Amino acid sequence: MYHHIKKLMYTVKVGTPDPRFGNMLLEQFGGANGELAAAMQYSIQGLNCDDPERKDLLMDIGTEELSHLEVVGSLARMHLKPLKFGRDAAEIDPLIAIAGGGGVNLFNSMGDAWTADYLKITGELDVDLRSNIAAEARAKIVYERLISFSDDPGTIETLQFLMTREITHMKAFTAALESMGKNPFSIGKIAPTPVLVDQYFNDSTGIGDEGETDARGPWNEGGDWKIVDSPALEQGVENLKDDGELHQQAVGEARKSGIRKAAGGKAKLRKSA
Numbered sequence: 082m083y084h085h086i087k088k089l090m091y092t093v094k095v096g097t098p099d100p101r102f103g104n105m106l107l108e109q110f111g112g113a114n115g116e117l118a119a120a121m122q123y124s125i126q127g128l129n130c131d132d133p134e135r136k137d138l139l140m141d142i143g144t145e146e147l148s149h150l151e152v153v154g155s156l157a158r159m160h161l162k163p164l165k166f167g168r169d170a171a172e173i174d175p176l177i178a179i180a181g182g183g184g185v186n187l188f189n190s191m192g193d194a195w196t197a198d199y200l201k202i203t204g205e206l207d208v209d210l211r212s213n214i215a216a217e218a219r220a221k222i223v224y225e226r227l228i229s230f231s232d233d234p235g236t237i238e239t240l241q242f243l244m245t246r247e248i249t250h251m252k253a254f255t256a257a258l259e260s261m262g263k264n265p266f267s268i269g270k271i272a273p274t275p276v277l278v279d280q281y282f283n284d285s286t287g288i289g290d291e292g293e294t295d296a297r298g299p300w301n302e303g304g305d306w307k308i309v310d311s312p313a314l315e316q317g318v319e320n321l322k323d324d325g326e327l328h329q330q331a332v333g334e335a336r337k338s339g340i341r342k343a344a345g346g347k348a349k350l351r352k353s354a
């Protein structure tokens with residue numbers, strides 16, 4: 082159940098309206114990493130969540146994002162208001178001036194309509210939490226760039242508040258993921274194929290114009306890593322050839338969880354249709 086209180090989560094003050102900046106702010110209103118996307122992503126994930134504790138987290142933060150939408154929308158509206166009255170200002174964004182009457186609408190800074198395609202909702206809690214951590218990092222960096230393009234103290238204060246909350250959320254989602262106690266590379270039920278999973282393919286080779294060469298680091302050396310020539314080269318293909326048995330082993334393990342049975346049932350349905 083939602084309830085609206087006639088009070089902003091953070092009081093918005095704007096000195097001199099800046100319609101061009103208001104237009105950029107729409108990125109956080111109706112854009113891919115904006116507040117509506119965050120609110121919808123977490124709230125819908127919460128609806129799908131069977132873990133009551135983490136469902137509470139998703140609903141808490143999803144609801145806070147709706148309050149952020151209200152704050153950033155109010156801020157954008159203050160900056161966009163001149164579009165309502167002045168021809169010069171109106172030319173900055175005819176979509177807002179002519180179709181929207183100087184008000185905010187669910188578009189990004191380029192006038193692209195908001196879309197549910199922005200949302201990452203998989204129904205697998207740990208996978209969703211990872212998406213949320215990344216979403217918060219993107220929202221943070223967008224706010225930081227907006228701050229760097231404003232010199233209005235009131236605007237900067239509001240954006241600093243919103244930016245800070247995204248780091249708060251990032252911390253909460255990270256802690257929630259860690260508290261699940263899952264091996265970070267154990268996603269879903271079917272195990273990856275042994276040997277293959279530890280092979281790092283050196284798929285980009287040669288020396289680039291800026292002197293780029295093959296880099297080594299913890300992403301391809303140490304631990305279980307084995308660096309392998311590109312599968313496009315003969316040696317790499319040899320390495321890939323005889324994985325059949327290993328693949329079968331990995332998938333066979335998943336039988337215990339019933340996942341293969343479910344897949345078999347689906348195949349049968351398709352055949353009879």
Ligand code: MN
Pocket residue numbers: 116119145146149220243246247
């Ligand atoms: Mn937010």
Ligand code: MN
Pocket residue numbers: 119146217220246247250
């Ligand atoms: Mn957030």
